[in-house]
Amino acid sequence: MTRRLRQSVAIAAHLAALGLAVPITVALLASTIAIGIGGLFALGIGVLALALAALAVWWIAWFEERRVASLLDLNIPARTMPRSPRTNWIRIPHTVWMQVTDRTNLRSLLHFAIVGLLGMVTIGLLQVTFTGAAYAIASTVASSDTYTAPWFGLETGRITAVGIGLAGMIVGAVGVYLMTLAHRSISPSLMVPSREAELTERAETATQRRNEAMRAAEVERTRIERDLHDGVQPRLVSVGMTLGMARSKLASDPDAAAALIDEAHTSTKAAITELRQLARGIHPAVLSDRGLDAALSALAARSHIPVHLDVRLEGRCSPEVEAAMYFAVAESLTNAAKHSEAGSCRVTIMRRPGGNIWARIEDDGSGGARQIAGGGIDGVANRVAAAGGTFSLTSPAGGPTTIEVSLPCAS
Known part of the structure; x- marks a missing residue:
């Protein structure tokens, strides 16, 4: 069996499975949205259902992208869930809203629906194929004088019955193959980012980072x-x-x-x-000479409040990333000592899958920290974003204040 034929069989199997799964998924998603809209006036309970439906859009998009990339050997970049850059209470609802407004999510969702329709047609064609094959075999081995075709109720002789069965089997098989071709032609145009779109996204990202x-x-x-x-x-x-x-x-x-x-x-x-x-x-000299671990250890030793430092890093990152992470931790400790009335602070830094370096800075202070334009936290957020990372701040009244920073560790 050639590679092309094996891939066609796999595509047909995917289409048949999606022909069953997509209607169920769409029905569940529509039901969740309907429950959410209906429950908006019931103490706001419907908000949770609508949020779940929005997150389901991301899950479906992620599943479809990974499925198509593996099935058709397409270069579809792996993505993480779009997250809001805000640091106040709007961050969570904004993140939820971004799932239903993200163009890539919507494009993947459209592909999921189209392939689901192709799958339902494929199920019908497979039924025709197997029914035709069974009818041809039955007409060959049976001893009856007349045979009733499974389509249109025609009564025919043995030879005609075998011919009808074989014709149905061929038509069904050709139809299934055409559905696999449709899948092959639709997926690259919808799922693989075009060169123009990729360049536009890079330009937008570069402009945002520059700002x-x-x-x-x-x-x-x-x-x-x-x-x-x-x-x-x-x-x-x-x-x-x-x-x-x-x-x-x-x-x-x-x-x-x-x-x-x-x-x-x-x-x-x-x-x-x-x-x-x-x-x-x-930019401390020890950061360039000995790396982030040594620089943060010296920083923690000079802190006005006790700092429990847990650094789990192997190797070095790029100087820009190390400087951005050092600055984020230093400014966070300074803010904790000056404004939060904290008695202690805990800093955890480690590598995460995907080549990222992640830090969590948490103090036991009074909380209430906010990102104000021109303030220290705003400077941290901007510097992290300029390095291609993500920044989040959680600081409810009464504490604790937690800052999480994730940066791509391009070493």
Whole structure:
């Protein structure tokens, strides 16, 4: 049996199975939607049914994409469920809504319905094929003088009956083969992204990442300006004033001038320390030299609140990904220490299937954290998105605050 014939038999089997499964699936989906719409006024219970129906759209789309890719050896990229980039309470309903507005999901759902119709036709044609074969065999071995054809109730002789049976079997088999050809021709056009669509999506993704990188850079610039303005700049101004006072007293009161010089020296060392801390916050040297584990260990040791660090990484990621993850953890710990009144924080980082690096930062503070434009959390979200990752924030009133970050670890 040639590969083409084996694939045709497999397609026919899929079509027959889908001819049975698709009507049941559509009926269940329609029933769930009807129950949801009818239950909207019953204390909002219908919302759960509508959410389940929306999620079912994703599950059906995922199943159809994987089925077609395996069956027809098509290059259909594996996808994850579309998720909302929001970090407030709207994130969950927005994620649900995205399932029914995602074009890829809807295209896969349309393919599922079309192939289901082909499957129902295939079931009828298979019935014709097997009925014709059975009638031809029965007409050959039976000893009757007349034979009643299974179609149209015709009464014929043996030879005519065998011919009708063989004709029915051939017509049915050819029809099934035509259904497999239809499946082969429809699936690539609906399921495989076109080159134009792929390039458009890449351009949109690149534009979005560029905008998010610009916003992250703006937030970082504002933070650096604030740290310089509030910390280092006043200290350096004070050093200059102290040295000026020391110079004026150098001839008249050498002892006072020496004390002022010592004070300026102490302030200068403190300013240097603040500048080093500022540089470390931008990109610590240990991150480039020894990797994310060592950099986060040093960060946890300097934290104002106890940090339980659990890092399970093998090998290194790209410098951009490591920097984005370090920044996300550092800013999260800073926010926990400054705003959440947390007594401790737990940081877990590990690799996940698919080549991603995942982090979860959770504190036991008072909660209520929000992503505000220009704020620290907004800077983290933008920087993570610019690196091609996902960011989520859960912070109900009363706590705890949980931040999850996932980044593609392109090492």
